[in-house]
Structure formats: C-alpha cells, structure tokens
Amino acid sequence: xxxxxxxxxxxxxxxxxxxxxxxxxxxxxxxxxxxxxxxxxxxxxxxxxxxxxxxxxxxxxxxxxxxxxxxxxxxxxxxxxxxxxxxxxxxxxxxxxxxxxxxxxxxxxxxxxxxxxxxxxxxxxxxxxxxxxxxxxxxxxxxxxxxxxxxxxxxxxxxxxxxxxxxxxxxxxxxxxxxxxxxxxxxxxxxxxxxxxxxxxxxxxxxxxxxxxxxxxxxxxxxxxxxxxxxxxxxxxxxxxxxxxxxxxxxxxxxxxxxxxxxxxxxxxxxxxxxxxxxxxxxxxxxxxxxxxxxxxxxxxxxxxxxxxxxxxx
Amino acid sequence: xxxxxxxxxxxxxxxxxxxxxxxxxxxxxxxxxxxxxxxxxxxxxxxxxxxxxxxxxxxxxxxxxxxxxxxxxxxxxxxxxxxxxxxxxxxxxxxxxxxxxxxxxxxxxxxxxxxxxxxxxxxxxxxxxxxxxxxxxxxxxxxxxxxxxxxxxxxxxxxxxxxxxxxxxxxxxxxxxxxxxxxxxxxxxxxxxxxxxxxxxxxxxxxxxxxxxxxxxxxxxxxxxxxxxxxxxxxxxxxxxxxxxxxxxxxxxxxxxxxxxxxxxxxxxxxxxxxxxxxxxxxxxxxxxxxxxxxxx
Numbered sequence: 001x002x003x004x005x006x007x008x009x010x011x012x013x014x015x016x017x018x019x020x021x022x023x024x025x026x027x028x029x030x031x032x033x034x035x036x037x038x039x040x041x042x043x044x045x046x047x048x049x050x051x052x053x054x055x056x057x058x059x060x061x062x063x064x065x066x067x068x069x070x071x072x073x074x075x076x077x078x079x080x081x082x083x084x085x086x087x088x089x090x091x092x093x094x095x096x097x098x099x100x101x102x103x104x105x106x107x108x109x110x111x112x113x114x115x116x117x118x119x120x121x122x123x124x125x126x127x128x129x130x131x132x133x134x135x136x137x138x139x140x141x142x143x144x145x146x147x148x149x150x151x152x153x154x155x156x157x158x159x160x161x162x163x164x165x166x167x168x169x170x171x172x173x174x175x176x177x178x179x180x181x182x183x184x185x186x187x188x189x190x191x192x193x194x195x196x197x198x199x200x201x202x203x204x205x206x207x208x209x210x211x212x213x214x215x216x217x218x219x220x221x222x223x224x225x226x227x228x229x230x231x232x233x234x235x236x237x238x239x240x241x242x243x244x245x246x247x248x249x250x251x252x253x254x255x256x257x258x259x260x261x262x263x264x265x266x267x268x269x270x271x272x273x274x275x276x277x278x279x280x281x282x283x284x285x286x287x288x289x290x291x292x293x294x295x296x297x298x299x300x301x302x303x304x305x306x307x308x309x310x311x312x313x314x
Numbered sequence: 315x316x317x318x319x320x321x322x323x324x325x326x327x328x329x330x331x332x333x334x335x336x337x338x339x340x341x342x343x344x345x346x347x348x349x350x351x352x353x354x355x356x357x358x359x360x361x362x363x364x365x366x367x368x369x370x371x372x373x374x375x376x377x378x379x380x381x382x383x384x385x386x387x388x389x390x391x392x393x394x395x396x397x398x399x400x401x402x403x404x405x406x407x408x409x410x411x412x413x414x415x416x417x418x419x420x421x422x423x424x425x426x427x428x429x430x431x432x433x434x435x436x437x438x439x440x441x442x443x444x445x446x447x448x449x450x451x452x453x454x455x456x457x458x459x460x461x462x463x464x465x466x467x468x469x470x471x472x473x474x475x476x477x478x479x480x481x482x483x484x485x486x487x488x489x490x491x492x493x494x495x496x497x498x499x500x501x502x503x504x505x506x507x508x509x510x511x512x513x514x515x516x517x518x519x520x521x522x523x524x525x526x527x528x529x530x531x532x533x534x535x536x537x538x539x540x541x542x543x544x545x546x547x548x549x550x551x552x553x554x555x556x557x558x559x560x561x562x563x564x565x566x567x568x569x570x571x572x573x574x575x576x577x578x579x580x581x582x583x584x585x586x587x588x589x590x591x592x593x594x595x596x597x598x599x600x601x602x603x604x605x606x607x608x609x610x611x
Contacts, residue, residue, distance in 0.1 A: 015423055019421075019423060020423070023419075023421070023422060023423060023497075025496060025497040025498055026416045026419060026422050026497055027423075027424075029412055029413070029416050030416055030422075030424060030428050033409075033412075033413050033416075033428075033432075033467060034428070034431060036466070036467060037431060037432060037435060037467065039448075039452075040448070040463075040464050041434075041435040041439060041440075042435075043440075043448060044439065044440020044441070044444035044445045044447075044448050045438070045439075045440045045444070046440075046444070047440050047441075047443065047444025047445075047447060047448070048440065048441075048444065050443070050444070106340065109333050109336055109337065110337075112329070112330075112333055113333065113337070122337055122340075122341060124594050124597065125341055125344055125345060126340070126344065127593060127597070127600075128344060128345075128348070128590065128593070129344060131522055131526075131586075131589045131590070131593050132526075132586055132589070133525075133526035133527075133528065133545050133585070133586075134526075135526075135528055135545050135548050135549045135552065135585075136548070136582050136585060136586055138552070139351075139548070139552050139578065139582055140347040140348075140351060140582075142552070143347070143350070143351070143354075143575070144347055144350075148365035148366075150346070150350070150368075153365075153366075184343065184344070187340075188344075192600075192601055192604050192605075193604055193605065196601070196604075196605045215323065215325050215326070216325065216326055216329050217325065217329065241437075248529075249529070253549070253552075267442065270441065270442050270443065271442060274442060274443040274446070275442070275443070275446065275533065280443050280447070283442070283443045284441060284443045284444060287440075287441030287442060287443060287444075288441065290441070291438065291439070291441060294437070295437060295438065298437055
C-alpha cells in the first residue's frame with residue numbers, strides 16, 4: 001500500500017502542464033518568496049565585489065577601481081585585525097564550552113529534583129534572563145561589577161580584597177566576564193533541549209539499574225550521560241559552525257578603550273571600518289573572511305557529524 | 315509504598331544537599347540582579363548614590379518612574395517598539411507560515427529546490443555592509459519599515475513551521491481537495507487552526523526578537539529620532555551613565571533629586587516588565603518550538 005502511494009506521488013512529481021495549473025497558487029507564492037529572498041538574502045552577496053575594489057559610493061560597484069587582493073593583504077598585515085580574529089575565536093570557543101557545560105550540568109541536576117513544583121519554579125526562573133536584551137544584561141553587569149556593586153561589596157566584606165576592583169578596566173577580566181554573562185543569560189534556555197533528551201530516556205533503564213544496586217551518581221554516569229550524548233554531540237557540532245557569529249552585542253556594549261585589545265571582534269571591526277570610517281571595501285573584506293571561515297567550519301562539522309553517525313544539519 | 319520507608323543511602327543524601335546548594339546559588343545569581351534593579355528603581359536618587367541597596371528600596375519614591383514616563387524619547391521609543399513588535403510579528407508569522415505551507419506540500423513540484431533556496435540563506439549572507447547599502451538603496455533606512463520588511467522570512471522559523479506541518483496527516487489536504495477547496499482555503503481553514511501551537515512558538519520568538527532589538531535602530535535610524543526604539547534609548551541612557559560613573563566627581567556633585575542610576579533602573583524595569591510578565595505563561599510553546607527546531611528526531 002505504502003509502495004503504491006509512493007509511486008503515485010512520484011508520478012505526480014513529473015512536471016506536466018496539468019500539474020502546474022493545479023499548483024498555480026503554490027507556484028505564485030513560491031515565486032513571490034523567491035523574489036523576496038533574492039533581493040534580501042542573495043543580492044547583498046554581489047556587494048562582495050567591493051572587497052576587491054577601492055569602492056567609492058559615487059562610482060558605484062561597476063566603476064570603482066579594481067584592486068585585487070589589496071584589501072585582504074592590508075587586513076592580514078594589520079596587527080589589530082589579527083588580534084580581532086583571536087578575540088572572536090577565543091571568546092566564541094570559551095562561550096561555547098562554558099555554556100554547554102553549564103547547560104548540561106543544570107539539566108542533569110534539575111532532573112534529579114523529585115518535587116515537581118520546585119522543579120517547575122526553578123525552570124521558569126532559569127528562562128528569565130534569556131528574554132532580557134543584551135542592553136539590559138550589560139546594564140545589570142555594569143551595576144553588579146561597579147566599584148559600589150555587589151561583587152566588590154562581597155569581596156571587600158569577606159576581606160578577600162582591600163580595594164575595590166575596576167573590573168572593566170582590566171583586559172584579563174574581559175573574556176571571563178563575557179563567558180559568565182553568556183552563561184547567566186542562556187543556561188536555562190540551552191538546558192531545555194537537554195532536559196527534553198533526558199525525558200526521552202527509557203525509564204526502564206533506571207529501574208533496572210536500581211534493582212542492580214546502582215547509586216545515583218552511577219545512574220547519571222552510566223545512563224543519563226550516555227543517553228544525551230547524541231544530543232550533546234549534534235548541538236556542539238552545530239554550534240561550532242556558529243562560533244564566529246557569537247561575538248557582537250555584548251562585546252560592543254561592554255567594550256571600552258581600556259580593554260579594546262581583547263574586546264574587539266570581527267563584527268565590531270567591520271562596523272568600525274565600514275560604517276563609521278566609510279571604508280566599505282575593507283569592512284566587506286573582513287566580513288567575507290568571517291563568512292568564509294564560518295562556512296568552512298559548518299561544512300567540516302557537517303562532514304564530521306555524518307562520519308560519527310549523527311544526523312546531518314542539511 | 316515500601317520504597318518510601320527504605321532508608322536512603324548516605325551518598326544519596328549528600329547528592330541531594332549538593333543539588334539544593336547548586337540550585338539555591340543558581341536562583342540567587344539569576345534573580346538577584348533583577349530584584350536589585352527593581353529596588354533601586356524605587357529608591358530616592360541621591361540616597362542611591364551611597365550604594366548598599368540590595369533587595370528593598372531604602373528611601374521609597376515613585377519619582378523615577380514619573381520622570382522616565384515623562385521622557386519624550388522613551389515614550390516615542392516605547393510606541394515604536396510596540397508597533398514593530400505587533401506588526402513585525404504578524405507579518406513574519408504570516409509570511410513564514412505561508413512559505414512553510416508551500417514547502418510542506420508533498421506533491422509540490424519544486425519543494426526540494428525551494429527548501430534549498432531558503433536553507434542556504436541560513437549559512438550565507440552578504441554581511442553588514444552590503445546589507446546596509448541595499449537598505450539604503452531601497453530607501454528602507456530612515457523609515458519604520460526597516461524593522462519589518464527585511465526580517466519577514468527567516469529560514470529557521472520557516473523550518474520549524476515546516477517540520478510541524480509535515481507531521482500533520484496528508485488525508486486532511488486530500489479530503490478538503492475532494493470537497494473542492496483550493497490551496498489557500500486549505501491553508502487558512504484547515505492547516506492553520508491545527509498549527510496554533512507552533513504559530514504561538516514562532517510568534518513568541520519573533521516578538522521577543524523585535525522587542526529586544528536595538529542594533530537596527532542604531533544602524534539604520536540613528537538620525538531619525540521619530541523611529542527610535544525603547545532598547546536603543548535605554549542603551550543611550552546606559553552609555554551616558556557609564557561615562558558619568560567613570561568620573562566619580564559627577565556623582566558626588568550631583569544636586570538633582572534623581573541620579574542617573576535610579577532613572578536607568580526605572581527605564582530598565584519598564585523595558586523588561588512586559589516580557590517578564592508574559593513569558594511564564596508561554597513556556598510550553600517555546601519548549602516545543604526548541605525541541606522541533608533544535609534536534610530533528
């Protein structure tokens with residue numbers, strides 16, 4: 001039965017005038033969305049030509065001077081840009097690692113709570129920061145870490161330090177602050193998917209383990225963790241492809257002159273050169289570099305995921 | 315019944331205590347800053363400069379809120395933010411749902427090609443500067459529509475909707491077609507009512523994104539104060555405070571009844587309040603949405 005259906009569908013898929021006429025509505029809608037997608041998603045790609053030109057708005061894309069790879073040479077000769085790449089990459093990886101560990105830890109511990117109402121309340125609270133904008137989060141951070149803020153207050157009271165620390169003036173603090181803010185904002189949210197994966201584990205496994213006398217820790221170690229391993233793997237792989245995309249808002253909002261050398265990311269560099277300095281070509285070149293690396297990462301991860309037997313991304 | 319009376323092992327109890335400690339710390343770290351902001355927003359301005367306000371205002375006043383609500387730029391920002399959230403959510407939901415509907419029709423001739431066309435956009439985009447120039451050429455910069463039009467179709471949201479629609483039985487469509495219903499009627503009368511949960515999910519994601527975005531206001535409408543948004547105004551307030559707190563003298567010498575920190579706290583509360591009040595009731599929607607969109611099972 002299923003087979004005949006499948007072949008019937010196959011037959012229908014032949015492009016015939018009758019079928020086209022029948023699907024007229026679908027085709028019109030598709031056409032509109034393709035036009036829309038072409039304008040807003042594909043057309044900007046033609047702007048990449050700018051990276052190979054000395055682009056002048058008055059000359060336009062067609063008549064600006066062609067300079068080949070000069071812009072890219074400038075970029076990689078620029079110490080600032082090398083630092084920017086390092087910052088973007090390191091913060092991306094640091095954020096990914098810390099937020100994944102926190103989310104898994106939170107999900108597993110939350111799952112261990114038996115009392116349903118407590119569990120529900122904790123989970124609801126845990127989502128809250130995800131819904132706040134980075135503007136609000138950085139504002140809160142600024143308050144908490146200021147010289148009269150709660151962190152300095154606690155450190156002074158416990159006599160760990162004897163003078164308030166200006167956290168935003170030390171380059172060494174910047175990456176940990178960003179990683180912490182990221183965990184603060186997203187742990188509860190990221191845990192949703194792990195909790196769903198834990199729920200999908202067969203309860204019989206836990207019962208059998210209990211009968212065999214397994215302790216709670218052993219059950220986590222030998223049932224829960226292996227049970228969510230596929231989810232962890234696929235999410236890690238998916239997120240590695242996005243590592244370079246994870247660096248704009250918070251760095252832009254928290255960065256200042258004193259920590260510039262560790263706070264600037266590729267996107268900020270693009271914004272600074274492209275929009276503020278009006279060097280569209282250089283900004284675009286930096287953007288292309290980011291896109292190219294991202295796509296390469298995604299393809300590698302996709303291949304990797306396929307190899308390890310996890311589901312592909314596309 | 316018996317299991318309840320079995321004495322729990324020592325290890326078991328230690329783990330319970332550790333979990334409790336972890337959760338208490340977690341909840342405190344999550345909630346404290348929000349409550350603290352709330353407390354400061356209700357505190358007298360000069361008094362707040364002394365610091366040491368934790369969970370409750372020391373000198374209660376509503377003045378910060380009356381000041382914030384009288385600030386013209388914040389009021390404009392609030393209006394625009396509400397407008398973009400409402401209009402943006404409806405248009406994006408409609409566009410994504412319609413596209414997802416087309417892509418999820420099993421008999422549609424170009425469903426694979428159309429999916430591919432949109433999936434690509436998830437991974438490749440022109441980048442900040444070409445996009446900026448495109449919007450400029452289309453005269454979207456300096457207008458309200460820059461908040462609405464470019465974000466109307468998003469591949470990720472579309473795929474979430476598509477996955478859900480693919481899970482609906484084909485027989486619904488077939489029987490409606492036998493009754494003579496066209497594709498649009500089926501979409502509107504049969505598929506959409508069944509998709510309410512996933513529509514709510516996507517609407518929630520879009521609405522939160524619209525409410526919280528500030529970068530587009532800064533980049534495209536910096537000069538157009540009539541199209542400013544709440545978050546962008548908050549950001550301006552924040553950066554002015556940051557600069558002021560850099561020089562301690564400003565705070566000490568201030569004679570005004572309200573110092574920026576209390577104002578900013580009040581503005582922050584106004585900005586986050588609608589979302590904080592709403593999200594607990596929408597939990598099941600985003601949980602399903604993430605499960606559909608995150609890992610295809």
